[in-house]
Amino acid sequence: MREIRPGVIPVGALDWDRRIFDELIPLPEGTSYNAYVVKGSTGTALIDTVDPTKLEILLGNLGELGLDRLDYIVANHAEQDHSGVIPRILSRYPSARAITTPKGKEFLKLLLHVPDEKIQAVQDRETLSLGDRTLEFIHTPWVHWPETMLTWLREDRILFTCDLFGSHYATDELFVSELGRVYWAAKRYYAEIMMPFRGPIKGHLEKIRPLPIGIIAPSHGPVYRKPELILDAYRDWVSDRVKNEVVIPYVSMHHSTAVMVHSLEKALADRGVPALPFNLTVTDIGELAMALVDAATVVVGTPTVLTGPHPAAVYAAYLVKILKPKTRAIGIIGSYGWGGRTVKDLAGILQGLPVEFLEPVLVKGLPTSADLLALDALAEKIAEKHRAYGIL
Numbered sequence: 001m002r003e004i005r006p007g008v009i010p011v012g013a014l015d016w017d018r019r020i021f022d023e024l025i026p027l028p029e030g031t032s033y034n035a036y037v038v039k040g041s042t043g044t045a046l047i048d049t050v051d052p053t054k055l056e057i058l059l060g061n062l063g064e065l066g067l068d069r070l071d072y073i074v075a076n077h078a079e080q081d082h083s084g085v086i087p088r089i090l091s092r093y094p095s096a097r098a099i100t101t102p103k104g105k106e107f108l109k110l111l112l113h114v115p116d117e118k119i120q121a122v123q124d125r126e127t128l129s130l131g132d133r134t135l136e137f138i139h140t141p142w143v144h145w146p147e148t149m150l151t152w153l154r155e156d157r158i159l160f161t162c163d164l165f166g167s168h169y170a171t172d173e174l175f176v177s178e179l180g181r182v183y184w185a186a187k188r189y190y191a192e193i194m195m196p197f198r199g200p201i202k203g204h205l206e207k208i209r210p211l212p213i214g215i216i217a218p219s220h221g222p223v224y225r226k227p228e229l230i231l232d233a234y235r236d237w238v239s240d241r242v243k244n245e246v247v248i249p250y251v252s253m254h255h256s257t258a259v260m261v262h263s264l265e266k267a268l269a270d271r272g273v274p275a276l277p278f279n280l281t282v283t284d285i286g287e288l289a290m291a292l293v294d295a296a297t298v299v300v301g302t303p304t305v306l307t308g309p310h311p312a313a314v315y316a317a318y319l320v321k322i323l324k325p326k327t328r329a330i331g332i333i334g335s336y337g338w339g340g341r342t343v344k345d346l347a348g349i350l351q352g353l354p355v356e357f358l359e360p361v362l363v364k365g366l367p368t369s370a371d372l373l374a375l376d377a378l379a380e381k382i383a384e385k386h387r388a389y390g391i392l
Contacts, residue, residue: 001064002174004215004223005156007039007133011046011061012219013054016170021081025192026286029185030170033081034219036160037065038153040130045072045099046089047151047160048219051081055088062092069093072128074135075100076162077148078107082219087112099128101139103147122149138208140164142200144193150208157214163193164204165230167221176222179229184290185221186230190237191289196324198238205235242296242326244391246273246382249288249316250301251280256335256366261301263372264333267379273386280312285319292325296389297382299358300346304336308345317349324353329385331358331378335365358382 003009012034019027033050035058044067050058062070070093075083078100086098086108098114100107102121108114122128124139136152143164151160169185176182194201216224216231224230246268252258265275276295278288292298298320302313309317313334320327330353332346343360350357361378363371386392 001061004036004158004174004217008153008156008158009037009039009065010174010223011035011037011058011065012048013050013057014170014172015051015054021168025168026284027168028284028286029168031168031220032170034217034221036217037062037067038130038133038135040133042129042131043071044069045074045128045130045135046070047074047217048076048082048162049073049085049089052084055085058085058089059092070096071130072096073098074151074160075104075108076151076160076219077145078104078111079145079163080111082162083108083112086114090114090118099137101137101147101149103141104149107145107147140200140204140207142197143204144197152211157212158217159208159211159213159215159227160217160219162219164201164218165216165224165234166218169221171222173222175225176229179233182222183233186233187237187293188286188290189220190234191293191323192286195237195289195293196322198324198326201234202238205231205238237293240326242328242389242391243294244273244386245291245295246275246297246299247288247291247295247327248275248277248299248301249280249283249313250277251303251310251312252301253303253305253310256363257301257303257333260333260335260361260363260367260371260375263367264299264375264379267376268382271379271383272392273379273383280316288316288319289323292320292323292327295325295327296386296391297329297331298325298327299331299333299378302332302334302342302346304334304340304342307340309334309342313346314349317346321350321353327353327355328389329356329358329382331382332360333362333375333378335363335367337365356385
């Protein structure tokens with residue numbers, strides 16, 4: 001079997017065919033569930049496990065190693081795609097103990113019914129000796145659950161990060177040779193899963209900055225032998241820097257809203273502001289989430305259905321609310337036939353975000369030339385904002 005370093009062996013599983021995660025997140029390129037065996041002179045640890053659907057692959061890999069004893073199962077994260085088979089591994093290796101944070105211990109008991117006596121809770125920066133190798137546990141709550149931690153293999157300078165720095169990307173390549181396609185998979189992963197926790201991640205990046213990291217080994221996607229590739233990307237994504245871009249998620253029933261979107265797009269382009277329209281009837285939400293990572297402004301476009309916004313626009317607004325991008329301004333445009341609460345309803349969903357709400361442009365029926373002038377004024381307002389942000 002391949003090794004990351006002598007005695008550090010990947011034993012996880014690829015999932016080429018999975019196309020949705022949590023019944024929510026599209027997986028256009030499948031995923032992997034990475035697990036790693038670390039052999040020391042006096043003990044052996046398994047860092048994370050696999051999704052229950054891939055249990056037999058993990059067991060087969062452990063069998064291929066001839067591993068007749070396992071001392072520790074490190075659960076960096078209690079979510080089932082990483083910890084779901086811990087009860088089965090404990091059954092196969094009855095002398096092993098699960099290692100996790102105090103909060104992780106609660107979750108392993110709650111979600112997987114792991115017996116209390118089989119779990120050892122470790123404190124932040126606590127260490128565990130495997131003889132000639134040392135594991136150090138670094139608490140990183142809210143990446144992306146409250147119980148998460150990273151595991152630092154001191155002597156080999158390997159940081160096992162579980163979901164942090166991961167990518168839903170199935171590949172036979174063990175290591176990232178260059179960012180390329182992996183960059184987009186990692187950014188998509190960040191956008192869909194990590195972006196709501198941008199604040200805590202900023203702090204955790206500072207916490208691990210002093211470590212002389214040689215390798216980052218996440219639990220989804222390939223391993224980084226050049227850690228700065230993914231560290232620099234994350235530092236950019238979690239920063240407060242925004243790009244001169246406007247994301248426009250929209251839906252149009254009878255073309256009126258589409259006319260408005262295209263008019264706004266052209267008016268923005270005339271002012272040097274790129275627009276990224278996403279037709280919500282066909283949009284991959286992962287691609288929309290990726291666009292939200294950097295955009296300075298978001299404008300939601302919707303027709304009025306009965307008395308409120310189209311359900312697809314409601315979904316988009318809710319997505320913006322829960323992903324908490326660093327967007328600085330939000331606008332609403334759309335059309336209606338006889339009235340309604342479209343702006344009020346969407347603004348209510350978006351309430352609480354630390355953004356400036358732009359004056360909405362809602363028109364009755366097919367937009368007139370006067371309505372298009374209002375969109376032109378909105379484009380000018382957005383351009384003014386972007387100039388004030390120093391990005392235009």
